[in-house]
Amino acid sequence: MWATPWLNILLMLGIAFVFVVMMFSADGRTQVYTSLIATVVLVILWPLAKKNVEKVQARRRASS
Numbered sequence: 001m002w003a004t005p006w007l008n009i010l011l012m013l014g015i016a017f018v019f020v021v022m023m024f025s026a027d028g029r030t031q032v033y034t035s036l037i038a039t040v041v042l043v044i045l046w047p048l049a050k051k052n053v054e055k056v057q058a059r060r061r062a063s064s
Contacts, residue, residue: 019032
């Protein structure tokens with residue numbers, strides 16, 4: 001890539017800037033907190049979903 005690693009650093013700074021700006025308004029804070037909660041829930045539930053998908057795939061292979 002032609003701007004590595006500077007483009008990645010610029011992107012991370014941009015995301016951090018938007019995050020900081022959102023924290024200054026009540027509506028923005030609500031969105032940030034909601035997104036953080038959703039992310040935590042997904043991180044916690046992802047292993048359970050992955051395990052269930054693997055079980056279903058194993059059953060399908062066994063029945064074929």
